[in-house]
Amino acid sequence: MVYIDDKDVLKDKARNIKLLLLDVDGVLTDGRIIYDSRGHDMKFFDVHDGMGVYLLYKSGINTILVTAKGSKAIKPRARDMRVAEVFADVSPKTIVLDKIMRKYRVRQEEICFVGDDLVDLCLMKKVGFPVAVFNAAPEIKKTAAYITFKEGGRGAVREIAEFILKAQDKWQEALRVYDI
Numbered sequence: 001m002v003y004i005d006d007k008d009v010l011k012d013k014a015r016n017i018k019l020l021l022l023d024v025d026g027v028l029t030d031g032r033i034i035y036d037s038r039g040h041d042m043k044f045f046d047v048h049d050g051m052g053v054y055l056l057y058k059s060g061i062n063t064i065l066v067t068a069k070g071s072k073a074i075k076p077r078a079r080d081m082r083v084a085e086v087f088a089d090v091s092p093k094t095i096v097l098d099k100i101m102r103k104y105r106v107r108q109e110e111i112c113f114v115g116d117d118l119v120d121l122c123l124m125k126k127v128g129f130p131v132a133v134f135n136a137a138p139e140i141k142k143t144a145a146y147i148t149f150k151e152g153g154r155g156a157v158r159e160i161a162e163f164i165l166k167a168q169d170k171w172q173e174a175l176r177v178y179d180i
Helices: 004-015 047-058 074-081 093-104 118-124 138-143 156-167 171-176
Strands: 019-022 062-066 085-087 111-115 129-132
Touching (some): 019 156, 047 156, 074 085, 118 138, 156 171
Parallel strands (some): 019 111
C-alpha cells in the first residue's frame, strides 16, 4: 500500500513515465465477462478511464493494451481512447516487452504497467512503475509501487493517468481544452 512518506518517490517514478501499459480484464473493465446466447463476449468499460487514456495521448504519452485474452470488444474501445497498440492473446506478457521498448524507444524505468491478477505478475516486475488496481490479487498488490484507490473498471486507470500528468506538470494544460 502507498504511504505518505512514499509520495515523493512515487512522483519521481511518475515523472519519468513515457509509456503506459494496461491489462484489460480487471483493469479497463471490472473483470466481468458476459457471453450472449451466440457466445459473443461483452465487456464494460468506464468512460472516465477512457478520458484518462485520451488525456495521456493528448499530452504525448502513449498507451498500449497487453491482454492474455483477446476479444472483438477491445479494438473499438482502444480506437476510441487513442490507444497506440493492442497486444492480445499474450502469455506470458513479458514476451512483448522488448519489442515495445524498441518500437517506442523507452527504457523499463519509463514504463508504467497497471495490472490486477496473476497473469500480470511477470510484467509488473519488469517495469519502472508497477501499479495495482484496488481490487487486485494480493500478489499483484505486493509487487506494486502504487495501489489505486479506485477499482479496476471503475476509475483506476483515470486515477493513474491523472497522477502521471500531475507529476509531469501536464494536468493543467490537459484541462485547458475543456475549461473554455
